[in-house]
Structures are given as structure tokens and as C-alpha cells.
Amino acid sequence: MQAGTLHERDPDHAALREQVWTRVQLARNVRRPHALELMRHMAAEIVELHGDRLFRDDPAIVGGLARLDRHRIVFVGHQKGAETDENIRRNFGMPHPEGYRKGIRLFQLAERLKLPVVTIVDTPGAFPGQASEERGVAEAIARSIQVLSGLRTPVVVVITGEGGSGGALALGVGDVVLALENSIYWVSSPEGCASILWRSPEAAQDAAVAMRLTAADQAELGVIDQVIAEPGQGAHTDHADTAKRLKAAIVARLDELADQPVDALVQARYGRFRDMGAWTTVEPVVPRSERIGGLAERWGLTDRLRGLLESGRATLTGSVEQPLRPQAGDLADEPPLREEV
Amino acid sequence: MPIKLPFRPRRQEFPPDLWTRCPDCGEMLYNKQLEKNLRVCPKCGHHFRLRVDARLRLLLDQNSFAERDGALKSVDPLGFIDQKPYLDRLEAAEVSTGLREAAVWGTGSIGGHRVVICAMDFAFMGGSMGSVVGEKVTRAIEAARSDRLPLVIVSSSGGARMQEGTLALMQLAKTCAALGRLAGAGVPYISVMTDPTTGGVFASFAALGDVNLAEPRALIGFAGARVAAGTIAEELPPGFQRAEFLLEHGFLDEVVPRPQLRDRLIALLRLFRPAPLVPVESQNGTGPMLRSLGLMDVLGDRDETRGSAEAAGSQGPARG
Numbered sequence: 066m067q068a069g070t071l072h073e074r075d076p077d078h079a080a081l082r083e084q085v086w087t088r089v090q091l092a093r094n095v096r097r098p099h100a101l102e103l104m105r106h107m108a109a110e111i112v113e114l115h116g117d118r119l120f121r122d123d124p125a126i127v128g129g130l131a132r133l134d135r136h137r138i139v140f141v142g143h144q145k146g147a148e149t150d151e152n153i154r155r156n157f158g159m160p161h162p163e164g165y166r167k168g169i170r171l172f173q174l175a176e177r178l179k180l181p182v183v184t185i186v187d188t189p190g191a192f193p194g195q196a197s198e199e200r201g202v203a204e205a206i207a208r209s210i211q212v213l214s215g216l217r218t219p220v221v222v223v224i225t226g227e228g229g230s231g232g233a234l235a236l237g238v239g240d241v242v243l244a245l246e247n248s249i250y251w252v253s254s255p256e257g258c259a260s261i262l263w264r265s266p267e268a269a270q271d272a273a274v275a276m277r278l279t280a281a282d283q284a285e286l287g288v289i290d291q292v293i294a295e296p297g298q299g300a301h302t303d304h305a306d307t308a309k310r311l312k313a314a315i316v317a318r319l320d321e322l323a324d325q326p327v328d329a330l331v332q333a334r335y336g337r338f339r340d341m342g343a344w345t346t347v348e349p350v351v352p353r354s355e356r357i358g359g360l361a362e363r364w365g366l367t368d369r370l371r372g373l374l375e376s377g378r379a380t381l382t383g384s385v386e387q388p389l390r391p392q393a394g395d396l397a398d399e400p401p402l403r404e405e406v
Numbered sequence: 407m408p409i410k411l412p413f414r415p416r417r418q419e420f421p422p423d424l425w426t427r428c429p430d431c432g433e434m435l436y437n438k439q440l441e442k443n444l445r446v447c448p449k450c451g452h453h454f455r456l457r458v459d460a461r462l463r464l465l466l467d468q469n470s471f472a473e474r475d476g477a478l479k480s481v482d483p484l485g486f487i488d489q490k491p492y493l494d495r496l497e498a499a500e501v502s503t504g505l506r507e508a509a510v511w512g513t514g515s516i517g518g519h520r521v522v523i524c525a526m527d528f529a530f531m532g533g534s535m536g537s538v539v540g541e542k543v544t545r546a547i548e549a550a551r552s553d554r555l556p557l558v559i560v561s562s563s564g565g566a567r568m569q570e571g572t573l574a575l576m577q578l579a580k581t582c583a584a585l586g587r588l589a590g591a592g593v594p595y596i597s598v599m600t601d602p603t604t605g606g607v608f609a610s611f612a613a614l615g616d617v618n619l620a621e622p623r624a625l626i627g628f629a630g631a632r633v634a635a636g637t638i639a640e641e642l643p644p645g646f647q648r649a650e651f652l653l654e655h656g657f658l659d660e661v662v663p664r665p666q667l668r669d670r671l672i673a674l675l676r677l678f679r680p681a682p683l684v685p686v687e688s689q690n691g692t693g694p695m696l697r698s699l700g701l702m703d704v705l706g707d708r709d710e711t712r713g714s715a716e717a718a719g720s721q722g723p724a725r726g
Contacts, residue, residue: 193629214583342537
């Protein structure tokens, strides 16, 4: 019954749990190469740019101009620190709204100059504190997603470590989404998910398995397009080689995207995210009478009459129309799962 | 002190379906009266959450609502099991709410103005956004764009639905992208945030209204207070993440008490109509070219028909 006992009875589950958790730890490893370091390895030339022109420069998001082989690009990425001091300065890669607004500024610059954009995603999430809320972190994330989704220039996304929810997605909307082998992508951190759904932070490892957050799983779900193998025991063991593999994948994608007409590019990007999700269609109407009937049995006759006359309990009426386009679920009885994604 | 009556009491307690205690002032409220008062406490003005059917009745002209896509139903794309399988949770939510999902959308009219409306119900799994909610919101946005009708979305949600993992997260991208196209087409969008509007819903379509309204004291924030308190050891000020806090910091246009909400929407819709079509529209969906044309057109239309001061009042915040 309890999640804790399930994997103890099932050795396969225990092994899977171990395996997934190892990846979570690799994705969070402080020795892992971060955005600036990867860029310095990959780019022949690089100029970092600062500030959102509105409030301040957020060290948790970096960006600028660079050259990757024949491509001049604009890059924007989350930046964690390798040492404690730097990590504190960079807020452990957790951006404030001004970080995302710096990103938006650079995305729009890229659009004007017709430069492709490369984003590097690696954050535990946007900073959840008071300053962040006061300055509208939710608006900044939503706006960044919106700007990227309609940006009239190629966008290549690389997830290199932690893809922490909306704070990651703010830089994660592109024509193609690549991910390093030991990177992870989630909607809620395993710890957060465990404390809410399992009501115990100790269930984080179970949550990690259930959420299917590894790069391989995300590729299977269609959320990412390509997994890039890491050298040796993980990216932290060889930064230069990791950067080399990453660069090869990015440049190949930039070559591909450079030839596409921009209208088709934006249309395909819209379609890529538009098609995400899984659902089915069923016959309408779930009566709410069950609820009223259930309660009525416990009451006397007057209560029951009162219950029936109660105005706030009318069921929702309205015609149910056919879906706008056919879904895979219409054709099959079994629940349509990953294929539909 | 309880009074002993000479006969057997008919009920041991207040049936929760008949009486509700106001969490703000502690007053016991008779449900029927509370419903009549639009679920606003008559004593202290506390706004109770509104179910989606009551919300639509409150805002829309009588019998004007035609639901769309009511047959969309969630599946379990990850095979997610926490303490309970996701499919069991869905079924329990369906039975207890009489709804198929946490969002309902369709067309209707408000004071005679035709709109596309989408409303969320917190009672269905905390109003959380999974694939179906994201799809419904997106279809509502796309319908508003193709039919050139103003869009109203009433949010009430704890955020993205964890049981659908990153597929739920991708609904943020889907809805924001669709809103980008709607903005490009010059069709206005009014976002109404009700208690609570947090997480992935606030960080996507709810925050992006051309006009953002909220109900008094509604909890609106990116990170839940539990997340904020757990992740960082910060003392949070009173009123933090409430509607009035957001108004003060420039993320809302107005905090509107529920009894005035419909009239406020009518006032906005009178001034705030979709821009007339421009020739470029059919060729291509988005882009700075079209967007600027759309904006110019809106301004042109306004100058023709109304005073500029009036028009300025109906403009949403332009941020970027």
C-alpha cells in the first residue's frame, strides 16, 4: 500500500530507483560543466552581454554573442557556480525575473540581427523568494516562453543539467531540444513532488522514477529530440570532451535550421509544442446526482427536499461538440499513451 | 453551552452541505444564502471559491453558453502512481465534481458581447493543468483568434499537474505560444485570476492578459508559500502573493469584487474589441510585421470612434 514497501518487494523497481537517482545526482553534480564553461570550450569567439535594461544584471542567467564554427549566434543560459562563493553569487542558478528579461532582450536582439539562438538549460528552478514575486517572475517566464515560441530566427535548446520546471522552460522553447545524457527535466522537483503527493520528502527517489525525468524518458515522451552521450562516468569527468560532443550536435542542427524559410520555421516550432499532451475523448455527462443522493441518505426528509431545491447544485449544461481534429484515442479502445504525444 | 432538548437531536452536526464557516470572520453561513450572495461572505466580504458552473452563470448572459470539447478526457501518459494511481484520482475527481476536467471552455455572451470563455474549477484536482486543461485553453485561444472574438479566461489553479510530468509543463509552452498568435492577430484577451492562481498557470496564460483582473484577496503567485518557505528561509510579509500585492507591484490592472465582475467585463468589452482584419492576416499567423499593423489598426479604429482618454483606460500593460 505504501510506496515505501513496493520497491522492497520488487527488486527491479529498487534497481530502477537506484539508476534514476544516480542520474539525478549526476545532473546536479557541482563539477558538471555549466553554461559559460561550455560556451568557452565550444566557441571560437565570445562576448558576454549584461543586464535587462530594466532593473539589474542577474548573474544566474548569462548571455551574449559567440561564434560556433560558421555560425554567429546569440546564446542565453542558466549559470550555476562551480565553487560555493560563485554559487552564492549566481544564486545556485535560480534566476530572478530580471534574468529572464535579460534573456528576452537578447532573444529580440537575435531576431533583429537574424542570428540563431542557442539556449543552455540548467536550473533547479526560478527563484521562489519575495523579490522574485514582487518583480513578477511568473510574468517574466510566461513572456520569455511566448517570445521564444514566436521568434523569427532558429532556436536550439540544450538541456545540460537540471531542467527545473517553468524556470527551465522559459529558456526551453525551441525548434529542436537536445539534452545531455545525464540531464533531467521535471515539472516539480522530486523532493517537492514527494512532499506533496507522498507527503514525505524521503519519497523523492520514488517520485523521480514516477515522473520519468531522465533524458532517455523525456526523449521517449517526445519532449526532447536528441540525447547526447556524455564521456566516461559523466560530463563532470571531461569538460572538453562534453563540449566537443555538444558542439557537434548544436552545429549540425544550426546547419539544418539555417536553410529553412523563417515562416516555416516558426510554424513548425508552434506545431512542435502544440501537439504535446495526451488525452482521449469520451461520451459526455457525469451526473452530479451521485453526490447529492449519497448525502441525502443520511438526512431527514426536509433536509433532503432542501438539498434537492438548493440552487447551487445544478449540473453544468451545454452541448458537447466533436473535437476540432481527430485524436488517436478515437480509433482505439486502449488508452492512447506515448504514441500520441 | 449546549441546550438539552427533550427529544433526540435530528443531527449531530451541521451538515457540511448546508452550512459553511467563513474562514476569515468565523461566521456560520447558510449555504443557500451564501450562494445567493455569489459565495461572498455577507459579513466580511471573504470570497469563497466558485465552482465552474456558478462562475459561468455569474459572468455570462442567461443560456448563452455553448460548451466545446466537453468530451476531452485525461489519460495517464506516464503510468503515474504515487499513493494512488493517477487514473483513480481522476475518477474520484470526476465523481466528486461532476466534471470531466478542471477546465471548461465554450462561447457565450457577456452583456450581449460575444466572447470565447474558459473557466477553471479548483475542485477538480486543485484545478491543476494537465494535457486536457492545456488543450482546452489552447483551443479556446485558437477559437478566439479564428472567430475574432475577445477571450476571457478565468483561472483557478494550483499549477501544472505533477502526475503528467513534463507533458503538463509543456502546456505552459503551448498556451503561451497560442496567446502570442492571438496578440499578433489583434484580438484582446482578459485574464481573470481567482483564488488561487499559482505555479504553472500563473506563469503562463494567466499572467499574459492584455488586461489582468483578480478577485479580492485571491492568492496569486509563482511559488506556493510552502515551496517558498521550504526552499529559502525567508520571512514573508503579510498579504504576500495576494491580489492587492500584485496590483501594487504592477501585475494587475484592477482588483474587482465578485458582484461587480460581470459589469467590469462588460465595460471592458464595450471598449476593447478585436482589431479589424488587415490584409496580411490570411497569409501568415504571427510576426512583428503583422503585430505592428494590428496595433496601428486598433489605434486608428479608436481615434475614429471614441475619445483617446477612454481608449487609454482600456489598454493593457505592455511589457516585454
